[in-house]
Amino acid sequence: MEIRVIQKKIDELKKQIAAGKKRSSAYAMQRGALILLALFSLFRGYYYEQLFYIVCLLSFSLFLYVAARHRALKQQLEDDEVMAEVLKDIIQRKKSGWKSFADTGSEFLKDDKTQAYDLDLLGDASLYQYLCVAKTAFGRQHLADLLTPLQQKQTAMKVRNAAVQECSRQTDFTNSLTQLLKLYERHGQRKKRSSMEDILTYMEEDEKGYSHGVRLGCLLLSAATVLSLLLFLFNIINYASVLILAMLSLCLSLLFFMKHAQALSRVQPLAHLAANYERIFRLIEETTFQSEALCRIRYDVQDARLAISKLKTILTMVQLRSNSILFFVVNAFALLDFQCVIALQSWKQTYGKALRTWLSDIGELEAYASLAQLTLAKEITCTPDYMTGSPYIKAENIMHPLLEEGSAVANSITLKNGTYIITGSNMSGKTTFLRTIGINLVLMHAGASVCAASFAAASMSLFTSMRVHDNVSEGISTFYAEILRIQKMNEASKERIPMLVLIDEIFKGTNSADRIYCATSAIHHLHQPWIITMISTHDFELCELCDDPRIYAQNYHFSEYYENDKICFDYRLKEGKCKTTNARELMRLAGFKEEV
Incomplete structure (x- = not known):
């Protein structure tokens, strides 16, 4: 791909970003106005006229709609910014700017791998640094393993080459994958994360979950507490019933706090990455492949998107407990800790042991996308x-x-x-x-x-x-x-x-x-x-x-x-x-x- 063509795409993205930022400011003002209207209507409905509850409900519903549109716009803005980075990186590979790429693969250098030093396979100004678009631990390791000086079987080389060539031809897919991997890296750096290996080990552990009786009891108590709150708001019952049920829920949550925190803290770091994994699996799901390796990967992860979507929902709820005020509110009215642990246990039993395979398959795909960068950046290459x-x-x-x-x-x-x-x-x-x-x-x-x-x-x-x-x-x-x-x-x-x-x-x-x-x-x-x-x-x-x-x-x-x-x-x-x-x-x- 010529630099002129790539630069034209970058310029178009810049225009989209500028227009998007203006719309984002307008959405922010609308959100502020709607939430103030909702709070005012709630106050008027409680003290004066219950008809204002309808205004409150409509205002809050409109607020949620605008917030969702704003969130989607901000995601699109981030996507466009990152895609511009992906295209700039291709230009850098065409020149000498790739030597500033942060990932050099130096941690994979070993004293006995003298070929890696001698041929610049790994480390500063290396082939790994030039090619790598992998961001997950599996992907980076897989790429480092493929850059091997050891003799390879002809069949394996041909299978890999067919996958790499397909990634080279499907430039939209490869650039979109690279974009999502950059987002994975960006979101993963927002908070200190446990190693992925710790999370996978936890997911693969056999764990005795709560009995069906406990699950049903939590559901009934949460439903009763929320129902009592609604009845109180419409002056049907007094606050004592709400208080008793809420305190009972909160006491149970505090009693099991340490046990729940131990389990939830092991997966909470994945919350910032689950959405990225879901988008990667969706991209794979929506793409048609021809090569043997890519078809196998697509088959292996056919259930992954739905599973990760469910996990993302669980982890979103887990994040609510990080806020001290919200912790007391959601546990008092919804037994959130219990609900999260029960949902996580169910997810582990269904999908836990498949997670490592799914992430390993993404890592293999990252390596193929990295190797395809050579064809995207160079005008003269050939299939050996x-x-x-x-x-x-x-x-x-x-x-x-x-x-x-x-x-x-x-x-x-x-x-x-x-x-x-x-x-x-x-x-x-x-x-x-x-x-x-x-x-x-x-x-x-x-x-x-x-x-x-x-x-x-x-x-x-x-x-x-x-x-x-x-x-x-x-x-x-x-x-x-x-x-x-x-x-x-x-x-x-x-x-x-x-x-x-x-x-x-x-x-x-x-x-x-x-x-x-x-x-x-x-x-x-x-x-x-x-x-x-x-x-x-x-x-x-x-x-x-x-x-x-x-x-x-x-x-x-x-x-x-x-x-x-x-x-x-x-x-x-x-x-x-x-x-x-x-x-x-x-x-x-x-x-x-x-x-x-």
Whole structure:
């Protein structure tokens, strides 16, 4: 989608928001006038003429109608504001503004997930940060799990890809889902919430509820109290009957206060999110899907909207008890605590154990919507061809997904089991190219499109040695840390699983003689029929491995050129080894004069 088209939609939303705010102010004034009229009529009806009760009832009914219209308008205003944010985020992904997105997925980084560090899968300026529209705990975890360097089954990748492609095509659905997820996040931050896991655990617990006798008794007592109040208002009975019944209800509520508070407090945090879940389930219910995964999700949650609607009603009543004055009023006349607990127990018995599945299904859908953002933001993407058999990659005009499309340079390459040595001067693009291959393979694993004109590959477990650091506390140097990384690759190769190995500037932590010897040894060990090994290096001696009859090796390189005494790069991958260097020139440009 072009930026011009997106910006036009944003401008239209801004006009709707401005007009809506004017109508909202008018509704606010009408509500104030109607409630004053209702109170005045109530006063006149009690002290003077009962006919004013009718005026009071009509005024209050009109107030409720206007309040409902006002509430719907405010929700529409919020929806429009959030949808404008959704569209702005797509523009940010087209540029470099996505790096300011708050969710980086850094909590999913683990010390043993070196590929996530090396390829920028998680953390600051990562693929996760670029893609993520997930807001629930299930959705964020599911997306992080899908961005995996591990080999995937072809069937699973195809099923996920069909779901992601459908989300990409149904842009209205995907944008609406993203909008509702942003609202979920916004509403969830209004109050401190318990973890969702605590709520789910409570919902799945077996709990002995109140007996039918207790339920019937609560209903009859509440009905009698309300009826006595109505009879009092029409001067049919005196206030003593009302007071006795109200005090009895209130005493019972206070007697069971701690027991009820313990149960209701565990679900009360969900009150601010139930409406959002209901809208998400309604959106799923009203959308027709074709892909296997999305159809399964829709089938799984077919009862969810009605169930969550009932839960929302219960939680709305629970919220009333948070107000100290309302607590006494509603419990005195309606035994609210009893009614809420009874309703919640009934809901748990019917739907409690299904809630986790429903929320997990939403999380899966969030992950697919996140992966679809790549296609929404990029002009050039393709559905990968899923190959089987030996390690294989054929990429035409492949680009790094985290670079702006206008400035990214596309390259093409075909890889099969063997070793590929990439040389080139500093800053020429060697490391970025290795990451481009790796991160697009991860996108294929996840089920997303890839940033290429065409991309065919077999699924492979991905191993990297790129951002290698020393560890002073454990006495590990950079060189030894890299040895440990390559040792893990060698151990994994014994399982004979298809592997893609990416090593950047191999053994840079030691002297050139040892580096060349160790690198040659590592390359020979990793040269297996089930492994593709890509290595960047400044050591031209390693290029001679292409003449080694014991292994299959190819040389590629990046190079620089000079214009007006400035160093320039075309970032184009070329066959053969590099024939130029630029370290001395970079020193000169930095102001260091050559010394003899």
